Amino acid sequence: MSTDTSAVPFESVPGSQKPDAILVVDNVTRSFGGLTAVNVAHLEIPRHRITALIGPNGAGKTTLFNLLTGFDEPDTGKWKFNGLSLGGVAAHKVARRGMVRTFQLTKALSRMTILDNMRLGARDQRGESVWRGIIRPIWASQEQDITQKAEDLLERFNLAHMRDELAGSLSGGQRKLLEMARALMVEPEMVMLDEPMAGVNPALKQSLLQHIKVLRDEGRTVLFVEHDMDMVREISDWIIVMAQGEVIAEGTFEDVGSNSAVVDAYLGSHHDVDLGDHT
Amino acid sequence: MNWGLILSNSVYTAISANAIAYMLVATGLNVHFGYTGLLNFGQAGFAAIGAYSLSIPISRFNWPWPCAVLLVIVSAIGLALLLGFTTLRLRADYLAIVTIAVAEIIRLSLNSVRFTWLTGGNDGLQGFTSFMEKINPFPQQGIWLWKQKIDGYRLWLLVSGWVLLMVVATLVYLLMRSPWGRVLRSIREDEDAARSLGKNVFAYKLQSLMIGGAIGAIGGVWLVLDKQSSQPGDFATTFTFFSYTIIILGGVARVKGPVIGTMIFLFVIQLVDISLQQATKTTPSDPSPVLPTWLIDQNNYAQLRFMVAGFALAALVVFRPQGIFGDKREQAFDVH
Numbered sequence: 001m002s003t004d005t006s007a008v009p010f011e012s013v014p015g016s017q018k019p020d021a022i023l024v025v026d027n028v029t030r031s032f033g034g035l036t037a038v039n040v041a042h043l044e045i046p047r048h049r050i051t052a053l054i055g056p057n058g059a060g061k062t063t064l065f066n067l068l069t070g071f072d073e074p075d076t077g078k079w080k081f082n083g084l085s086l087g088g089v090a091a092h093k094v095a096r097r098g099m100v101r102t103f104q105l106t107k108a109l110s111r112m113t114i115l116d117n118m119r120l121g122a123r124d125q126r127g128e129s130v131w132r133g134i135i136r137p138i139w140a141s142q143e144q145d146i147t148q149k150a151e152d153l154l155e156r157f158n159l160a161h162m163r164d165e166l167a168g169s170l171s172g173g174q175r176k177l178l179e180m181a182r183a184l185m186v187e188p189e190m191v192m193l194d195e196p197m198a199g200v201n202p203a204l205k206q207s208l209l210q211h212i213k214v215l216r217d218e219g220r221t222v223l224f225v226e227h228d229m230d231m232v233r234e235i236s237d238w239i240i241v242m243a244q245g246e247v248i249a250e251g252t253f254e255d256v257g258s259n260s261a262v263v264d265a266y267l268g269s270h271h272d273v274d275l276g277d278h279t
Numbered sequence: 280m281n282w283g284l285i286l287s288n289s290v291y292t293a294i295s296a297n298a299i300a301y302m303l304v305a306t307g308l309n310v311h312f313g314y315t316g317l318l319n320f321g322q323a324g325f326a327a328i329g330a331y332s333l334s335i336p337i338s339r340f341n342w343p344w345p346c347a348v349l350l351v352i353v354s355a356i357g358l359a360l361l362l363g364f365t366t367l368r369l370r371a372d373y374l375a376i377v378t379i380a381v382a383e384i385i386r387l388s389l390n391s392v393r394f395t396w397l398t399g400g401n402d403g404l405q406g407f408t409s410f411m412e413k414i415n416p417f418p419q420q421g422i423w424l425w426k427q428k429i430d431g432y433r434l435w436l437l438v439s440g441w442v443l444l445m446v447v448a449t450l451v452y453l454l455m456r457s458p459w460g461r462v463l464r465s466i467r468e469d470e471d472a473a474r475s476l477g478k479n480v481f482a483y484k485l486q487s488l489m490i491g492g493a494i495g496a497i498g499g500v501w502l503v504l505d506k507q508s509s510q511p512g513d514f515a516t517t518f519t520f521f522s523y524t525i526i527i528l529g530g531v532a533r534v535k536g537p538v539i540g541t542m543i544f545l546f547v548i549q550l551v552d553i554s555l556q557q558a559t560k561t562t563p564s565d566p567s568p569v570l571p572t573w574l575i576d577q578n579n580y581a582q583l584r585f586m587v588a589g590f591a592l593a594a595l596v597v598f599r600p601q602g603i604f605g606d607k608r609e610q611a612f613d614v615h
């Protein structure tokens with residue numbers, strides 16, 4: 001399968017400009033002690049596209065996710081989501097603005113049912129205020145709608161049969177699925193997935209790929225971190241490569257695959273990585 | 280051995296106004312620890328604040344009692360805000376350290392000679408219960424619970440206390456089955472996950488601290504109403520640890536947990552206590568006690584009761600780790 005490059009007219013250089021970018025990052029740095037984990041001079045994420053963020057282990061991908069979503073504070077830098085600055089905005093407010101992330105190390109709410117995990121994600125729940133929570137009729141009908149939506153999503157992610165089980169009983173791959181489904185309950189404008197396919201079996205992977213494409217077709221923007229190059233090639237419209245905290249390349253799969261800086265970055269740490277056949 | 284008295288006394292202890300105080304304090308702690316996962320080690324501090332917010336204004340300043348009751352709630356919420364704003368943004372263990380410290384500061388201040396004019400110091404305060412006696416509908420002579428006499432005042436505290444407890448427990452139940460309660464549980468499981476879904480974790484923790492603290496303060500009120508005296512010694516850290524024992528016994532994050540847990544806890548302790556007391560007793564007519572004096576006597580049985588009760592409780596927790604009402608399934612994923 002080859003990506004239609006003509007549909008993606010962005011320039012293949014690090015920090016290239018995209019018309020109507022949903023997320024624009026400037027000068028974001030974060031260091032832990034002496035180690036600079038993230039040092040991104042400029043980065044734009046295209047709207048309504050699936051963008052892959054790849055790079056060797058320790059490149060700073062997860063740290064960048066943490067910074068952008070308010071789970072960590074950068075040393076310097078600012079970034080805008082939909083034109084509004086997100087610097088210093090608390091994590092829960094970032095999510096409410098429409099940018100929702102999942103975690104590389106899944107955070108299933110173990111002692112809650114899978115259905116409750118899902119329902120938690122829904123926005124603007126009337127019953128989430130103390131006073132209104134006491135009076136069931138105020139939120140019962142909304143709860144019904146939320147439950148319906150949750151069940152539809154669980155169906156999509158092959159978890160419907162588990163709805164009343166505790167999330168702690170899920171396998172590693174199922175947790176990944178649950179986390180992604182739960183993030184979608186928030187109806188995010190932009191979804192940030194940290195290694196969504198890790199531990200998911202190949203058959204399910206295929207259907208997940210389709211789901212991610214559906215997200216784009218619904219008008220959402222997807223940014224995901226992934227090490228599985230087959231998957232990256234299959235669904236990404238655009239690829240951003242990080243190494244040692246910096247964005248070292250951008251482009252289509254073919255562009256970055258033939259980029260010598262990328263090959264060096266990977267070979268520096270991974271001699272066996274398969275960057276796919278660049279036809 | 281008078282088994283009739285031993286049993287009826289132990290049963291009474293498990294349902295008395297004193298027991299209701301424990302149930303309320305543990306219910307408040309259950310909101311913190313059981314549902315929200317907040318490690319509050321200063322629940323005794325909330326109870327103390329409640330007790331003295333009632334007794335000081337009434338004894339010292341002749342406040343009308345409804346105003347004092349209002350102050351109980353207000354000061355509990357004040358303490359929750361103080362603890363919350365100082366620690367809730369920090370790592371979880373900070374709350375544990377700060378709450379235990381603050382509870383001790385409260386107790387030591389109440390005990391301090393410097394404030395004796397206000398708090399009565401070590402002797403505490405009395406004479407603040409007359410409002411409860413005035414509105415008591417039961418006759419003074421009270422009733423007999425088999426071989427245990429319950430006077431009219433204690434009967435009134437018992438009945439009104441159970442009504443109050445039911446109201447509180449119902450409110451907690453309604454809250455915890457609501458989406459609000461779901462957010463609390465998600466914070467207990469993983470607060471970053473809750474944040475990533477747009478929940479204001481800090482605000483919910485603060486609300487949990489206020490609600491559980493206010494319930495704990497009401498528990499403190501019932502404790503001193505029952506004793507008709509408020510003394511700092513009743514609000515030592517052991518009170519908090521008993522509350523933890525109680526909710527673990529009854530089942531964490533269950534509305535019935537603190538109620539059943541308290542009953543078992545107090546019943547076992549009282550049963551052991553009064554049995555040992557009887558078994559070591561000597562009377563002029565019967566100078567040899569049931570238990571041999573080389574093993575145990577009147578002077579040292581008191582220490583033994585907590586040992587025996589401790590063993591009994593430990594056995595219960597070992598053989599039924601989820602507590603009486605806990606969910607066995609949940610126990611399997613008890614990871615933090």
Ligand SMILES: Nc1ncnc2c1ncn2[C@@H]1O[C@H](COP(=O)(O)OP(=O)(O)OP(=O)(O)O)[C@@H](O)[C@H]1O
Pocket residue numbers: 032035037055056057058059060061062063064104
């Ligand atoms: N909390 C932290 N404290 C100290 N160092 C950290 C912390 N978080 C990340 N780092 C360091 O920052 C660097 C980037 O880590 P990060 O998790 O962002 O990498 P990554 O690109 O997500 O890697 P992977 O593909 O293995 O998930 C690593 O060298 C890591 O050791």
Ligand SMILES: [Mg+2]
Pocket residue numbers: 061062063104194
């Ligand atoms: Mg990572």
